[in-house]
Amino acid sequence: xxxxxxxxxxxxxxxxxxxxxxxxxxxxxxxxxxxxxxxxxxxxxxxxxxxxxxxxxxxxxxxxxxxxxxxxxxxxxxxxxxxxxxxxxxxxxxxxxxxxxxxxxxxxxxxxxxxxxxxxxxxxxxxxxxxxxxxxxxxxxxxxxxxxxxxxxxxxxxxxxxxxxxxxxxxxxxxxxxxxxxxxxxxxxxxxxxxxxxxxxxxxxxxxxxxxxxxxxxxxxxxxxxxxxxxxxxxxxxxxxxxxxxxxxxxxxxxxxxxxxxxxxxxxxxxxxxxxxxxxxxxxxxxxxxxxxxxxxxxxxxxxxxxxxxxxxxxxxxxxxxxxxxxxxxxxxxxxxxxxxxxxxxxxxxxxxxxxxxxxxxxxxxxxxxxxxxxxxxxxxxxxxxxxxx
Ligand code: HMG
Numbered sequence: 001x002x003x004x005x006x007x008x009x010x011x012x013x014x015x016x017x018x019x020x021x022x023x024x025x026x027x028x029x030x031x032x033x034x035x036x037x038x039x040x041x042x043x044x045x046x047x048x049x050x051x052x053x054x055x056x057x058x059x060x061x062x063x064x065x066x067x068x069x070x071x072x073x074x075x076x077x078x079x080x081x082x083x084x085x086x087x088x089x090x091x092x093x094x095x096x097x098x099x100x101x102x103x104x105x106x107x108x109x110x111x112x113x114x115x116x117x118x119x120x121x122x123x124x125x126x127x128x129x130x131x132x133x134x135x136x137x138x139x140x141x142x143x144x145x146x147x148x149x150x151x152x153x154x155x156x157x158x159x160x161x162x163x164x165x166x167x168x169x170x171x172x173x174x175x176x177x178x179x180x181x182x183x184x185x186x187x188x189x190x191x192x193x194x195x196x197x198x199x200x201x202x203x204x205x206x207x208x209x210x211x212x213x214x215x216x217x218x219x220x221x222x223x224x225x226x227x228x229x230x231x232x233x234x235x236x237x238x239x240x241x242x243x244x245x246x247x248x249x250x251x252x253x254x255x256x257x258x259x260x261x262x263x264x265x266x267x268x269x270x271x272x273x274x275x276x277x278x279x280x281x282x283x284x285x286x287x288x289x290x291x292x293x294x295x296x297x298x299x300x301x302x303x304x305x306x307x308x309x310x311x312x313x314x315x316x317x318x319x320x321x322x323x324x325x326x327x328x329x330x331x332x333x334x335x336x337x338x339x340x341x342x343x344x345x346x347x348x349x350x351x352x353x354x355x356x357x358x359x360x361x362x363x364x365x366x367x368x369x370x371x372x373x374x375x376x377x378x379x380x381x382x383x384x385x386x387x388x389x390x
Contacts, residue, residue, distance in 0.1 A: 003125045004166035004318065006132070007327060009061030010287055011054045012156040012274055013045040014371065016339045017347045022151060025344040033151045038237035038268065042275030044342055045155040047353045048365055051078050051138035052088050052385060053373040056095040058159035059134055060372060063096060067161060070132040073103045073124055077113030077279040079187070080139045081106065082383060092136060095373055095385055110185065111233050112308025113137070114158070114279035121162040122171055132163040137280035144193040145348055152236045153351070154275020158283035167327045168290070168320070169302075175316040176216040178208055185309035201309060205239060206246050208313040209305055213247045216315045224248060225256055227317070228300040229263035229289055233282040233307040236275075237268040240285070243305065259295075266292045273336050282306050286318075291328050298322045357381070 019039050023030040033039050045054070055076060076089040087106035107117045114137030121133035138157035143149030162171075184201035187194040209232075217223060224247070232240035244264055248257055267289035277284060282304065290296065300320045307313040342350065357363050361381035367374070376386040 001126065001129060001164050002166070002170045003122050003162065003164050004170040004321070005160050005168045006163045006166040007062040007067075007161040008168060008283070008287055009058045009159045010156065010270070010280075010284060010332070011057035011061065011159075012043040012335075012339075013049045013054070014339050015044040015046065015342050015350065016041045016273070017044055017342050017344075019151060021344055022347075026146065026150070036238065037151060038241065038272060039151060039275065040272045042153050043155045043273075043277075043339075044347055044351050045140050046350050046367065046369060047355065048367045048369040048374040048376075049155070049371065050082055050140065050375060051076065051080050051157065052082065052091040052095070052383075053371060053375060054155065054157035055088065055136040055138040055159060056092045056373045057371065058138070058157040059092070059096055059136060061159070062161065063134075067132060068096065068098055070130070070163075071098055071102060071134050071161075072128070072131045073121065073133040074098060074136065075105050075107055075117040075120055075133065076136040076138060077107045077115070077117035078138050079108060079110050079113060079278055081108070084189075088138070089136065091383070091385060095387060098134070109312050110308030110310050111235070111278045111281060112306050112312045112314065114283060115306035115314050116312075118160070118162060118171065119175070125162060125164055129164050132161055135160045135162055137277070137283055139278035139280060141276040141278050142193060142351060143196070145352065147193065148198050149194070149196055152276045154277050156274050156277040156280055156284065158277075158280040158287065160283065166321065168324045169318040170321060172301075172317045172319060174216070174220045174222075175314055176212055176219060177312065177314040178212045178215075180204070180208065180311045182311050184311060202239060204309075204311055205233075205235075205307050206242060208307060208311060209243050210246050212305075212313055212315045222317075224252065224260070226301055227303045228259065228296060229267065229293070230260060230303045230305065231267055231282060231285045231289060232305045234268065234271045234276070234285050235281065237271050240264060240268060263289060263293060263295070270332070270336075290324070291330065291332055296320060298324060
């Protein structure tokens with residue numbers, strides 16, 4: 001049975017910060033961010049946008065009434081949970097109006113959580129061939145004002161429908177994973193921001209890539225010329241380029257190097273404008289490649305590298321199916337152009353605003369949030385969401 005991604009959608013908040021403005025405010029040469037990290041902008045979420053609203057919006061981009069009837073499982077991969085107990089996917093289930101006979105869960109392992117969710121979804125379809133699973137990757141990456149990771153923040157969500165005989169791509173059965181007990185990036189329960197050993201994390205990311213790729217190519221007898229493109233988890237786009245240079249040997253044939261390089265630059269277009277979205281970052285990279293490449297065709301294989309700090313990583317491949325381009329958007333750049341640019345002062349106030357509760361656990365927001373879904377208020381410690389009917 002062929003199982004894979006049938007539909008894919010993306011959502012981001014309507015605000016962004018120009019990375020050059022951030023560099024100026026922090027007294028840093030803008031080239032460090034623009035050329036050193038290959039980052040251009042970052043998405044900024046107001047207090048009324050979180051993993052639930054972004055996830056529901058991403059799924060709304062493609063869900064039909066028929067899809068809603070067929071979905072019997074919704075999984076969110078996230079490390080920006082809104083509750084220690086209740087899964088964020090239950091809120092999304094409700095906002096989207098999915099069938100009550102659905103399993104709704106949340107998966108966590110840093111940025112790897114989205115890939116883990118896809119693996120669970122695929123296994124579910126293996127044993128329930130008529131099932132459709134909605135996988136949501138949704139995160140707000142915040143390091144804090146003046147932190148070294150500040151230039152790699154972001155906010156956004158990718159949603160995917162996983163089913164048999166998919167319309168976009170097949171998830172091949174060639175997964176190789178690796179786990180290492182390391183402290184490169186973590187966020188204790190009491191902390192608003194992650195602790196990160198930035199340079200160590202980068203080294204681990206690249207070493208996990210190299211060792212997992214060596215194992216993968218040995219186990220499945222595959223080499224780079226089996227692939228048209230490589231998609232990476234992208235905390236910042238430059239790390240993908242370093243990844244490419246790590247696994248593509250210097251003496252590799254020039255045509256292959258040029259092709260992988262060209263597709264890499266196509267794949268980072270959206271990430272450069274959004275920043276790190278943790279669990280969704282790899283899938284935004286894939287979306288950017290699929291929606292902007294002029295050279296991909298059905299039957300092409302794409303190598304995927306997923307990395308989550310802590311750390312777990314995975315390499316697997318996907319194969320494009322006939323007519324994949326019909327299920328994709330060609331006008332997404334207009335969404336980026338429509339965003340509102342923030343000043344540094346607006347960004348600092350908006351991205352780090354905290355919910356203030358009264359003694360009864362109530363809070364309401366004075367907000368002009370006109371997004372499809374937003375957080376309306378907190379009542380007796382319960383988050384209340386609303387859907388704007390356009
Ligand atoms: P830093 O110390 O601020 O920057 O930290 P740097 O000194 O390493 O410089 C960055 C690059 O800019 C370097 O390029 C410089 O040379 C260059 P490189 O040598 O590495 O190719 N540069 C310049 N280029 C042109 N003109 C200039 C200039 N100045 C410098 N004037 C770091 C950078 C990424 C470490 C920091 O931003 C950070 O800590 N980020 C957060 C952690 C992170 O993203 N780690 C990545 C791997 S871990 C991961 O992917 C998991 C994660 O997504 C979390 C999860 O799994 O949940 C993070």
